[in-house]
Amino acid sequence: MGVWQSYRLRLERKRWRIRAFRKRRNLVRVANRTDRIREDDILVFSTFRNEAMRLPYFLKYYRDMGVGHFLMVDNDSDDGGAAFLADQPDVSLWSTTASYKRARFGVDWLNWLQLKYGHNHWTLVVDPDELFVYPFCDTRPLRALTDWLEASSIKSFSAMLLDMYPKGGINDVAYRPGQDPLEIANWFDAGNYSIYRNPKYGNLWIQGGPRMRVFFADEPWRAPALNKIPLVKWNRDYAYHSSTHTLLPRGLNLVYDEWGGEKASGVLLHTKFLSTFAAKAQEELDRKQHYAAGREYRAYAEGVTQNPDLWCKWSEKYINWRQLEILGLMSKGNWA
């Protein structure tokens, strides 16, 4: 990479940070308990809209993992989720009615909160429908991972999005608040992923899974990106570029080995495809607040009404992280 490109990426990073700074005005404080954040707490950052159903399990899942504090942005929910969060002792909550799209799909808001509260913390940026899985997560708390990353001088950790779905129509089984979504959506595609390298930012571009197989079979290039780097030892100079797919400075995107070895990585189990999905797709489609004018949701809305079953004969039933490791979806790297 030449000096010129390096300089341009630097300018770009500055731009995102300035943008985050401006967009801070979108955020209205609802409950700020950030003074309770301890020096070595692991922080979760998340933005959501109408996820009241999922929030109880989301908090439980990450509390059990050892997360110290949640910093959440409520984008104009009207289902009571915000009130629930505002009562939680380890949650700081902001709300906004501003455009999700114009905050670059929430990235600006979270960049701001991370800049302000995430400095020198391990930060995990996940949506309420994403469950983080890492090597040994059934026997070692998240702090074991971050301590190890820290000792290995690794600053960012990759966890690709793995779309989970039920067997049968996604509306067949109703999801109850507090329930583990994996009780219903416990199937996934094990090996139909396309991977390319993005030369500009150095990150990978992973697409595939059931969404490509079912919704984008004719235009696979339009399928959503699945590569994510959600866990970062944050520094106030960093910025997410587009969702958690890309970071700046670009060195943080080099979460993969190029010389044949495997780096350690995890998976974000994406439990979007539950009974809550159809309504959400319709709503999001009407709001037109999503990537590329909701192309994704349009495809879903059409697909969902025609054939809501993402399951196929070759789908794999989820067991645990070791299964994902053996299948090659994630890796222990040299963590043993």
Next chain:
Amino acid sequence: MSGPVGIVILIHTAFDRAEQVIRHWVAGGCPVVVHVDAKVRPQTYDRFVHGLSDLTGSVLFCKRHRCEWGTWGIVAASQAGAEMMLERFPGVQHVYLASGSCLPLRPVRELVDYLAERPGVDFIESATTADVPWVAGGLAEERFVLRFPFSWKRQRFLFDRWVEIQRRFGLHREIPEGLTPHMGSQWWCLTRETMTRILKDPARARYDAYFRLVWIPDESYFQTLARLYARNIESRSLTLSKFDFQGKPHIFYDDHLQPLRRSDCFVARKIWPHADRLYEAFLDPSEQAMKGAEPNPGKIDRIFAKAVERRTRGRPGLYMQSRLPNEGWENGFTSAPYSVFEGFSDLFEDFEPWLARTTGARVHGHLFATHGVEFEGRQDSFAGALSASAAIRDYNSRRFLTSLIWMTRGERQCFQFGPFDQQIITWDLAKDPNAQISVISGAWAVPLFLSGGDFAELRTEAARLQKIESEHLKALRSPYAKARIRIWTMAEFIESPLEALQTVIEEFPGSTPRRVTETPRMVDLTGFGQFLQNLKNEGMHPYLMGDFHAGGAPRRDEPPRRKRYLVR
């Protein structure tokens, strides 16, 4: 009265755990000298000292040095601790160097007994630089002949530049006379006698001055000097300590409890400070003795050796979010052998079912057909939920192929290929040593011949296909081709199809070499020669299929025949 084994502990963090372990040693009858890193804040230090004040008789704190990885401080700390140990605890016969993140795995009395049975034996891993494979990052010999005044961690730029300058100008220094540099684990257990002779050596000032500028002297100071004085060296460490590919110690967690127990080692390092179960289990005073077994870290070694292998070599043929090798670094483009058949399904009516019957392999149709993927049974998805959509396959055909082979590990895959198909994968197939490619060149003319369509169109199509296959064969015959490749012209092949099929089948894995007893059914080629002749008459010269008479059968009498083409 103190016991015969004294423990010197170096601590810089996790003080609550260190205190637990110190109490454990003391309870087992071992006096302890503690070195706390000079970087630790005074309040923390005072609190720590105060917390151990009830053990004044058996726990002492020595002069503090600044300990930074790779620098002299750690050696100075060990010296200070050992000096105090020898001076204040005259009963100590062995000095054991440990760190705050070390955890005794066996009851202390077992270690005491073990050492008592081996009086005068020094346990210190010590090997000459030429003989150690584990030196990470070069600087094996050089750490002894260059000077390292800069910190590798904090002053990397200066460190690197200064090394370069010394190399460039040959600024080598003399190794003090009488010393042969040795290296090894910094966790040792030395006898009082050896320790005394090292510390009281009249030349010590000279040696210390030399080692002060050696890189990572804690891995070489005692290891080198012990060779001067020890009478009986056992070159191994009693502390189980594994290192990864960058020279960082591996860390033990709760889930290592069983392998640690079975290792029969006396002490392990490094333990994650929050590994509650490990501390609970191994510091339990009622912990059972292990019947005096010799340390045997083999089992736990394997776990960590595998981790290093995974990190450096990876799983061949796997492409994923944290492994995307540059071209040439895949260490195997695909994960397992597979077979590609070209022209066979054109020439034989029932080739696919026949092949599946004969070999037991998974036989697909044309995976790269332009209209869609022809998985076995023409299903619309396959292993790993691969889609049969041509668009998805063509969006990343390499990943399509490597995923297919990866997801079906343990089952051999076969598929058909030909000039009708997407050709983009050609070079990847040719270069892949896992590919077994068998070609009947020119067989694509058979379906044209059988279709009996408009001759002008057939002629154009034949010309196009011949051009494509000719390009493909060029790749297969290029010096870059690493696949197992066999090419017959169609004429050659139908002369002795059984023999040819036998050759291909024999390469399939299986305990016994298979005999081909039943051949697939060949299409009726009556008139094929005439068809080719007609193409020639139209000015399109079909040459890939070899020589056919206008009569239909290949010319059997024509000398000399070309030999079967075998490319490896």
